């Protein structure tokens with residue numbers, strides 16, 4: 699278990715270092731799968747609680763999520779205290795906290811739990827390789843989502859790809875754009891899950907980013923590369939320039955070269 703907790707705390711440290719984690723901003727989850735019952739003998743299990751719906755593909759899954767209201771800088775220091783380990787029941791409609799002697803029994807799962815559950819359920823249903831979800835608040839991407847012209851999937855991707863080759867290569871299917879929805883809502887979860895069937899990263903209008911990856915760090919990398927594009931955009935805008943960037947012909951050549 700420790701190695702899984704450490705994967706999350708390593709990424710929470712990166713979010714803090716990037717300045718994307720003001721107060722309790724952001725949340726992370728890592729699905730560690732279906733662990734044999736023997737495993738729980740050394741742990742206590744908390745009381746059974748209901749989800750607001752049934753996630754059939756999450757039957758018997760164990761998922762680690764950041765606690766509600768926790769700061770990334772605290773997760774980095776004390777992962778056992780600020781991470782919540784959920785053991786989901788056979789039916790996929792209830793969960794229990796897995797408790798060790800370092801667990802904070804008053805902790806609750808992240809306020810965006812509904813999005814994490816919907817997405818993990820979809821990933822399992824579609825036999826996808828991603829096990830991690832990272833949600834964070836990168837300032838430059840959020841700023842772009844305040845500009846009407848870029849509140850459009852084609853427009854925002856054409857801009858971000860044109861800024862640096864790494865964005866074309868790493869984020870080759872682009873970022874999904876999710877129009878504004880209430881934080882922590884089921885509507886936000888449903889729209890995001892639909893979008894992540896075809897993407898690995900989405901931008902929540904006027905809020906932040908959410909990405910999936912094999913590891914939390916891989917999900918972080920995707921947001922990092924897109925945020926760097928947005929950062930460079932505002933640098934040249936602030937310097938008073940409108941630039942062409944990497945044009946379509948060059949981007950197409952790059953896609954052919956990298957077979958993406």
Ligand code: 2HA
Nearest residue numbers: 722723724725810881
């Ligand atoms: O976890 O970022 O979207 C705090 C948030 C909610």
Ligand code: ZN
Nearest residue numbers: 723724905906
């Ligand atoms: Zn958020």
